Each structure stands twice: as C-alpha cells, then as structure tokens.
Amino acid sequence: MAAKKLNIKDKYRLLTRDLDWDFSYEDRKQAFPYEEFEGIKITDWNKWEDPFRLTMDSYWKYQAEKEKKLYAIFDAFSQNNGHLNVVDSRYVNALKLFLTGVSPLEYQAYQGFAHVGRQFSGVGARVACQMQSLDELRHVQTQIHAMSHYNKFFDGFQEFSHMHDRVWYLSVPRSFFCDARSAGPFEFMVAIGFSFEYVLTNLLFVPFMSGAAHNGDMATVTFGFSAQSDEARHMTLGLEVIKFLLEQHEDNVPIVQKWIDKWFWRGTRLLTIVAMMMDYMLPNKVMSWKEAWEVYFEEAGGALFKDLARYGIRMPKYAETIEKEKEHISHQAWWTFYTHGHAAGFHTWIPSDKELDWLSAQYPDTFDKYYRPLWELAKEQEAKGERFYTSGLPQLCQTCQIPMLFTEMDNPNQNSMRDSVFEDERYHFCSDGCKDIFDEEPEKYVQSWLPVHQIFQGNCGGPGVEDVLSDYYKMNVGVDNMDIKGSPDEKRWNEWKGIA
C-alpha cells in the first residue's frame, strides 16, 4: 500500500506536538513553574497555532544555505578590503553604535527565548521559542563576524562586550532587555516577541540596512537582510502569542494591554538611537526617521492594531505623544551626543550644510525652528576653534535611562521632567510614559543601575570622568571618542583614500 502523503500541518503535529506527555512520576508544575505568577490564564495549550512549521531538518537546510551565502560575502568583503567602499569614515560610527548597543541585545534575546523555550509547558510554543533562540544566537554571532573586519581598521569596536555592560548610553538598550528577561515568561513574549519583533525591529533593521546598502557597506546589508529573513518567522510568532493569550481567557486582555502600553513606550524610547543613526549618522540618507516611523509604525502598526481591535486591544497608550515625537527625537538625541562627544565611544560631528538642508526639507515643521539654530551656533564655535563639549554628566531617567534630553511635545523649548516618590526617595523621569511604568512596578525600577548615579557613588572608578572612561569603560581616550575631525579614524581614512 502506498503511504498517503502527509500535509505540512499534520506532519508537523505528528513530529512535534505529540512528543510531550502527561507526567506520572513528578508534578508537571515543578517542571514548568513560572506559568502562573503573572496572572495569565492558559486553559488549553493545544489551541496553540504553530506560526510556522519548520522541522529541524528543514531548519538546518535553509539556515545553512543562508549562512553559506553570508559567509562567502564576509570572506570576499575582507579579502577585498570592503571597508574602503563605504561612503566616508563617518558612516562607520553607526556600526560602532550597532555593535556595542544592538548586537548584545541579540544575545539577550537568545537567552530570553531559550528561557521561555524551556519554561512554557505547551510544546508548540516552546519549540517555536527555541528556534527563535537559536536564530538570535545566529544574529549576534553573524554581527560580530561582520564587524570583525571593521574592528581591524577602525577604533571603537574593540571593547564592545565590556562596554555594553557599563557605558552610560548603552545602559539604555541593555536595561530594556534586562527588563524583559527579568519579567515573567508571558510578559517577555509580549515585550520582545510581539512589541519589539513585530513592529519595532522593522524600524531597526529595514531602514538601517537599506541605509547600509546606500552607503556602500556590503557586509552590513548582507547580515542585516539575512538576519531579517529569520525575523519574518519571529514576527509571526509574536503575533501568534498575542492572539493565543487573548483567545485563551478574557482576563488576559487587560494584562496584555498593560504590557503593550509599557513595551511600546519603552521600545520607542529605545529607538531614539536608531532615529539618530538614520538622520545623522548615515552620510547617504535613505529616508528620514520620520518617514520610516510613518511607514513601519503608523501604517504597519496601525493595521496591526486594527486587526487586534476584535479582541478589545487598543493602540498603545501615548500613541499621540509618540506621533509628535517623530519630529524631534533624532535631533535632540544627536545634539546630546554631539555635546557629550568626549564621553561617547564613537565620533560625533556637525552635519554638513547639505545635510542640514536635507534635514530642513524632511522636517519642515521643526528643524529650522528648533534645531538648525543650534547647529549654526556649533559651526560658529567650531570655526573659532572652540568645539563645544558639555562638562557635566546628564541626569538619567529612572526607567528608560536616557538622559533627560526630551522636551514637552507641545513646547519644544521646555524640557520634559516628571517625578515620583517611593519609600521616601524621589525618582525622576523623562516622560509620563516612563513615570507610569515606574509607578506600576516601583520595586523593580528602583533597582536600575543608572550609570551616572554609579559614577557619582564612586562605583565606576574615578575620580575624574576621564578615569571612568579609560579605566572602567576601557575606552581609548582621545582615540575612540571626540569629534571625527582630527581623529585617527579620519586620518587613516584620508591616507587610504589619498585625501590631503
């Protein structure tokens, strides 16, 4: 008798879902102990719809094919000194920020998905998370390998791992993922699987990788798009998780909504760095941050939330504020880095006149009014030989850990400051969104390891800021930091390119 052909769904069920069994000798709750404390109610894991149905053999096959292509390009890139093809040496600073700030997040994503990939008692969800965990490990490793060649020719990459755990601005992305991983398994999935992967990573990878393509960086385009091909699976998983939680029990709806509010806010704060990379650090621009935000958040995210409305889920809280912020945050962030350029592990600069004009055109309602005058002033200072650096250390938001650089959206001349008192201590925030998050779980956020506080408390060496930079952060002071003008990076670049 000829065997009937199994369709992909039945095959996947037989090969994966049926592997689990009911325990007789131990309490299954002891094997999966973290499913209940968040208040999420799962009535039946069998209702889980597998978002994609890759068996391991297909996984190995397709992933190996991707890896083979990717590493062939890396090899060609380094053999041909591909770094010489980037548009100019300023561009490479975006990569430094990427390797020190983003790649280690991929590592935390690997750890987080391994954790939920072990702890969910439903086998379908577990296996999907395990595969994502493995993918995330792929991403951090391919990123390190892609940057390995740049590290040989530019400063600021060499201590990416050490810096990620310590440096003031890197505590922003780092605390974001520590926050998600230290939460329960379902919150982690809403935070990373859904909010971050489904909506926000598109903003991180797609415009930024197109930017790399536009700026002659073949290695980054290749790893970016190759990583992104896994992302499509991850997005599907993120959406499945949400639908599953919402369908399991009506009591889950308000919990999920609260997490969506929290993680979209936290995510948009995190993406400030990307906004700045796109508008200021890419010499050849692809699209403005504002436009990327409109395509990938407002349009794509809007469609998503319309789809979820049938479950009683609404747009994340503060969506109106977020919409206004797209006009401002990239400018506020780059100005902060420019003025703190001595304490950053990459180079900063004043946008060229052509770039200033581009920014004016992209941001007609805000740039000329609020931000261009700052740069014109900086240009004057620089021309006088008085390139401006702030001497103080910025106050950080207790929640997102970004310096208090944001302004009120209705009055961009006014810094946005909020505060809360918890157990007789006053804590400061950059926004209502961040204050809300703290007020909901103050016991958690009082633990924030705020780099500036830590420096003042003497926990990062010292006594001077320069000592902290060189000894605690392991920055090569005078080489990795300061303005691109006069930097060793610039000097080498000009030699390679024969620029006098």
Add this chain to the structure above:
Amino acid sequence: MTIEIKTSTLEPVRNTFAHIERRFGDKPATRYQEATYDVASEINFHYKPLWQPEYELNDTGRTAIVMEDWYAFKDPRQFYYGSYVQMRAKQQEVAESNYSFFEKRNLARLIPDEIQRKVIRLLVPLRHVEQAANLNNVYGSSLGYGTAITQALLYNGMDRLGNAQYLSRIGLILDSNSGDALNEAKRYWMDDAIWQGVRSYCEANICVEDWFESFVAQDAILDGLIYELVYLQFDQWLADNGGQDFSMLTEFIQNWNKDTNRWVDAVVKIAAAESDANKQLLEQWIGTWKAKALEALAPLAEEMVGPEALAIAEDALVKRLNKAGLLK
C-alpha cells in the same frame, strides 16, 4: 572600480577584539573565538528576575559546579551557529536521501513483521527521551553561564528535537503515515512496564534544578548508555535479524552521537579537572544517576538484545568517564 592604495597603509590597526586579544594574544582570531568568548554579560544587570529573585539574570550560582573561568569549556568541534548548521545540513542531506530511498523502495516490506513490532515498541518511544533531552539541554542553555557551554547546550537541545523527529519518521514509515505506530509507541511509553523506569528517570531529570546536574544525568549518563545499548548493540541485533535496513534510518543519530560524545566528554573532563570539589560532586551525581539509569534500562536491554547487553553498555560508559578522570 580599482582603488590604488599603497599596501603598507592597509595594515590593520589590530587583529581582533580586545577581549579576544586578552585571552589569546594579539593575532588574528578564529570565527569560533570571536563568536564565543566573553560575549555574555557579566555585571550590572539592573533588575533581579521576578521568577528567581535570589539570582542575577546571568549567575554562576545556578549550579554547584564552580569554575574560575566558565569559558574553559571549549567545544572540541568549535561550533558557532554557522559551522553548526552547516554540519547538520550536510548530515541531514544524507539522512534525507536514506529516508527517501527507504520509502521509495518500500524497504519496510522486506522486514519481518515481528521485527517491525519490536522497533515500534523498543526504538520509536525513544523520541520521548529525545524530547526530555531537548528540555534538559535548553534548560542548561538558558540558565547556564558563559557562551562556550551555553551555545553548545542549545545546539544539543535542538539536535534532540531533530533526533525525536527522525525517530518519529521511522514510526510514520512503518504505519504508512497514519500515525498509528506513533500512537502505539506512545502507549508503550506511557503504560508498558518496560518503559516506566526510563520515563520516571526523564521526568525526574526535567525537574532537577541544578542545570549541570541535569546535563550529567542526561547527556553523560542516560545518553551514554542508550548510545551503546540502542545505536550500537540493538542496531547490530537488528542487522543480524533481518532488520539491517533500519541502519539507514538511524545513521543520522549514530553519527550525531559520535560528534556529540566528543563534546560531552570534554565538558565532563574540564569540570572534573578544575577542582577536587567538582570531581567529588560529579562522582556523586554520576553514582546516583547511573544507578537509576541502569535499573531503568535493564528490562529494555534484556528485551532488545539480551542479558549481557546492559553490562557491556555500562562498561563502555565507565571507560569514557575514566578517560575524563572520573570513577578511577
């Protein structure tokens, strides 16, 4: 476009990342090194996990094994993601052609019915053991310390899912894709006395808190015995009794075992060599879990091959452990 550059100006500023240089000196590093060493965070974790507030997110305290440097666990295969998936992709290509050859020629019809029954009862239920191994290895990957060992544990965890799927496909070949053989094998796993010892062992290990102990109980002890018993001895028995073609279907797992054993042995050896305290602890775990495993596997060994089979498997396992510096 040709760029004219004096070669001397293209000397690299450095050969590798600073943390790699601190470990291995100022020279070009391998992809394994750059992908592995000092990648995991070590300090300043901000928040204690709500699910384990007694630990940091990454914490060496989740096992009683103590290492001065958790990156001592170099993988002898030097697997990073890219080399790992490419190795498995090659192996799965061979497996795929074996499975499709077996199916296309309908080789099952040449295998005596009683041998087929025996495979459904004694081999196919091992897919559930692989499932337990998936959980235990992913557990170590998620709560272990240092990328050197945690990445290898994840690769191993995913391999076990792959193994479970290959074993399941043997069932599907024998039941012409109806799923009946898989259901039958699951009934043996759940109710047949012959499997209850192994099932109880798996359930107990899934609940073990110390991730390194769980690794020892699974990868070193149970897998070590099953490899010898099932994939060497039972395989030979099948070959001698008209079921030689099954070897085509278990070849993947056999080859997989060979490369994995190298890694498992290295991990055990490195942990034992670190200190007497580690060595004693490992021997204590090995003592407990080996006794349990032998008891659990005894009825299976007898039915698969015969009365001496288990002693032979134990002997082979002890030799491996001896080589790792244990039980001497």
Add this chain to the structure above:
Amino acid sequence: MSKVYIALQDNDESRYIVEAIEESNPDSTVIHQPAMIRIEREGRLVIERAVVEEKMGRDWDVQELHINLITLGGNVDEDDDQFVLEWKQ
C-alpha cells in the same frame, strides 16, 4: 481595509517570486528599494507554489520563501501549496 506587505531581498530568485506574486495578485504594488523589493496589497496577498514553480521551471517548496524573505505584515497562513498574508478585520 489595511495593506498587507512582504519584502524580499533583491536577487535573482526573488525576481521569479515577485513575478509569481504579481500574477497571483492583480493590483498588488511592487516597490523597488535599495537591495529589497516590497510588495503591498489591500487586505490579502497570496504566493502560490504552482505559479512560482512555473516561473522558475523547477520544484519549489513554499518554505524556501524564508531564504529571501526580509519582512512581512499581516497574519500568516502557510501550507504545502501557498503562503497567505491577510488582515482579518
């Protein structure tokens, strides 16, 4: 109704897939961006195995799509014969 979208790496294989998508989905919009091709359509978009196979002149597994996929928006339903993206509102 919202738009679903899919983006593929701009390479030779994708060109056949995009051709197949255009054939299976009249009035879809194809947008060429640096290194990627984005295809959008109101409500629903389907990639049919048979059509891709015809364009490529070889067997094509729906899961091979993942090799060249960059991103997507919409609910996914994947089986042996097709890959569907859809909003359900």
